[in-house]
Amino acid sequence: MEKIDILGVTFDNVSMQEAVDVCEGFLKQEKGNLVVTPNPEIVMKAKDDEEFKKVINSAELVIPDGIGIIKAGKILKTPLKERVAGYDLICNLLEKHSDGSATFYFWGSKPGYAEEAKEKVEAKYPNIKILGTHTGYFKSEEETQIVEEIRQLKPDILLVGIGFPRQEKMIQKYKNAGFFKVGIGCGGSIDVLAGEVKRAPKIFIKLHLEWFYRLLKEPTRFKRMLVLPKFMQEVKKIAR
Numbered sequence: 347m348e349k350i351d352i353l354g355v356t357f358d359n360v361s362m363q364e365a366v367d368v369c370e371g372f373l374k375q376e377k378g379n380l381v382v383t384p385n386p387e388i389v390m391k392a393k394d395d396e397e398f399k400k401v402i403n404s405a406e407l408v409i410p411d412g413i414g415i416i417k418a419g420k421i422l423k424t425p426l427k428e429r430v431a432g433y434d435l436i437c438n439l440l441e442k443h444s445d446g447s448a449t450f451y452f453w454g455s456k457p458g459y460a461e462e463a464k465e466k467v468e469a470k471y472p473n474i475k476i477l478g479t480h481t482g483y484f485k486s487e488e489e490t491q492i493v494e495e496i497r498q499l500k501p502d503i504l505l506v507g508i509g510f511p512r513q514e515k516m517i518q519k520y521k522n523a524g525f526f527k528v529g530i531g532c533g534g535s536i537d538v539l540a541g542e543v544k545r546a547p548k549i550f551i552k553l554h555l556e557w558f559y560r561l562l563k564e565p566t567r568f569k570r571m572l573v574l575p576k577f578m579q580e581v582k583k584i585a586r
Contacts, residue, residue, distance in 0.1 A: 350424045352415060353580055354399055355389045357408050361427045365409050366438050372406065372528045373448055373502055378521030380405040380514065381530040383432030385412030386577035388510050393580070398511040401518045409435065413556075414574060418581040433535045433545070439503060439528075444471035451496055451526070454482035454507025455536040463539035477501050482508040482536075497525040504529045507536040 347368075348359040360368065372379040382405045384392070392399040402408060409430040410416060419426040440450070452460040460479035468474060477499040480492050496504065504526040506513040510533065517529035537543040546556040 350410075350419055350426055352418050352422070353389050353393050353577075353584070355384055355392050355408070356403050357384070357410050357415065357419075357426060359426050360407075360409065360430060362430050362434060362438065364427075365407065365430050365435055366442065368407050369435070369439060369503075369528055370442075375527060376524065378517075378524065378526050379407065379528050380517045380521050381407045381409070381432075381435075381528060382514055383409050383411035383430075383435070383531060383533070384415065386414035386418075387412075387573050389415070390573050390577050390580075391511060395511060398514070401511070401514050404518070405514070414577060418578070421578075421581050421585050423585075432530065432532055433538055436505065436530060436532060436535050436539075440467060440471065440474065443503075444474045446473045446475045448502040449475040449477050449500075450503045450505065451477050451499060451501035452479045452505050452507075452536055452539075453492070453496070454480075454505065454513070454532065455534070455540065456542075457481045457483055459540045459542055460507075460536050462541065463536050466541055467539060493520060497523065500525050502527045505532045505536065506530065507532045507534065509533070 349356045350359050369381065382402050384402060392402055409432065410419070410426050411430065411432045413429055416426055416429050452463055454460060458481070460481060464476045464479050467476060478495065480495070484492060504517070506517055506529060508516065510531060513531040517531060521529055534543060538545050
């Protein structure tokens with residue numbers, strides 16, 4: 347796959363369908379594969395965290411989640427095919443394997459949310475196989491116990507939503523242990539699957555204003571949003 351460098355983070359230049367196909371290929375392998383979904387905030391974090399950057403760049407699939415990444419590619423004259431939102435990729439995989447042809451595990455979010463997500467997805471797809479869930483709130487000494495539970499269940503697709511860079515580093519840590527095939531750092535996707543956080547209306551998504559909708563719904567995100575203009579400044583500096 348063609349690689350596109352955005353501030354030191356290398357993205358795979360794939361469409362949504364190609365990303366799904368790549369994940370399907372991972373399911374045929376015996377080893378674990380890390381899928382990372384960087385947006386501008388994650389790229390800026392990686393810029394200042396060399397270890398995190400190495401984890402991302404060693405991942406088997408890195409998709410451009412965020413319209414800012416797409417705009418950056420155009421400014422740098424290395425355009426990406428399209429935005430590939432992590433949430434949409436997950437939904438495509440859930441639908442594709444709604445017949446139980448692949449198994450899932452949800453690890454992340456606030457207490458009860460992962461179980462709610464499981465119930466909602468199972469209500470929509472009665473034949474899907476979600477083997478278990480665990481909250482993203484846990485003490486460091488509980489990690490071994492959680493991982494052992496997942497190891498026993500051996501899900502094909504492991505969703506980890508415990509915040510970046512922790513979720514990506516967690517998947518990287520265990521991806522060669524042989525108890526999952528696809529590990530996706532999914533951020534707040536479990537919240538959305540649970541119905542606890544609403545996805546932006548289609549018109550906001552179409553106009554590339556999903557970030558603005560989230561800001562309206564969660565004003566406390568304002569400080570985090572300040573990274574966006576800094577990201578674009580860095581990109582334009584390189585493009586000069």
